[in-house]
Amino acid sequence: MAQTHHARHTVTVAAPPDTVYGLLARAADWPHVFPPSVHVEQNPLGDGDETLRIWATANDEIKCWTSRRRLDPAARTITFRQEVSQPPVAAMGGTWTVRPLPDGGSEVVLDHDFAAVDDLPENVAWIERALDRNSAAELDRLRAAAEQADRAGELVREFEDTVLIRGSAKDVYEFIWRADRWQERLPHVARVALAEPAAELQELEMDTLAPDGSQHTTKSVRVGFAPGCIVYKQLRVPALLTAHTGEWRITETADGLSVTSRHTVVLDPDNVTAVLGPDATVAQAGDFVRRALGGNSLATLGHAKRYAEERSGATAA
Template structure:
């Protein structure tokens, strides 16, 4: 059974700007709510292979796709090479059509196959839901009425005495964090059969108040753990990150990476008037780096306390 769906939206920005964004898949997780992590694996001429981890009806799915670029027509054709069940085939195209110099129409077309009407309905609902969220996100990013946005990346390295396996196990065992990290009041970790997991944390602030955050997490080869918050607190409009654990000269190096975004509207609501985007980025970066440093310090303390 085969189905074709089309989703479209008009965006008040030049077609080239949207096309360039769609062509850079490694930034999708900053903007597209369903995308947890995306990376380019190969690029040869106008053809690339990408791998994507994205949420589908509350769980994380993973697939590999081939994309073919046509910059003149502003089209990107895609076909899943490793298809996420229950689909047996998934292809489609992004098309950006100029309406005038500063307005364009973005079309997202999917063609998919599945074996039963129930599977078709499941895929159609998931495609409809995620496509609508992605097109809405494009509008928010490029519509001037939503205010200017600024995205930033921080990377910090720490050397600790725990072994690499101990450090990475600590990060993976997030359900145990309430017994290991003082400011974590509660943790609930849900692992999905298809891979990936969802971590819901309740943390304490210095003033004693608590707040909840939720993140989708994916373990990657080479002691790497990527994550993305589904609802961002404070002035953040997006936040994703990565833990990397390596052995360097007989010691353990833990690298913490944060990608985050703020907007004019978000900083005014949370930080008050008069705070610039650059100032907000600096404040958020310092807070995230402090949280990472606290977690990494706790890794050493924990492994020493259990008899390392």
């Protein structure tokens, strides 16, 4: 039998325990909170039980696994156990515990137990590195998110753009998924480097051109759910943001395909004036990000529309 190993990581948070626990309970929002989390599908089972399908980075690799969780809001604990693990992990589970502190803050304790494939020392070391890196990043951002929870309405922005396309969903999906061809298809994309480490999984780095002529490099992980949805998370975000996730969704309607680009961003209030000037506000930063991201999305949607409608023989509106 493989040896069971243990790890513990803690952080002190200047926020009430219920606020912290709420962030941990809302796992579908983890990509906006936890740097390693790319995408989470949360499936409640009832009586405090649920399953999670998680895509996340670990030691600069993209991993996907399925976990079962049990939530106990009264005790402020969440226990979890991976049902389907990814090598070199053979088994993993643990507990989140949120403890109240006398000053009104919280202590968060994250315990893990795990076994490595074949019990090999190099596999154990890989898992320990991943746990140390991910747990430290998660707890740090959990602390920041909880301590800024009263500003969530100001800092977390969601927006979307939609176009109607009279064409094939397959063609639209192909246009958006084949990012390796964006440099030739999209004028605002100057360079693309694409890797596909697994089926329906991409690591995308690209340089995009802003209207003022400046060039920006982004790095993202994308997960495809053909033929109707692609989700992604930027691993490298501009200074104005602490997180950026997005979704391309293709929906059949009576009038054609409704194709939507949706963004969720978390603004970094500490960098607003450094980026936009001494008099800039968080609201202005939100408007700036909305224009920049929305402009690129609408440009991509416009080219996808022309591509799909030309292939279908429809007349572009």
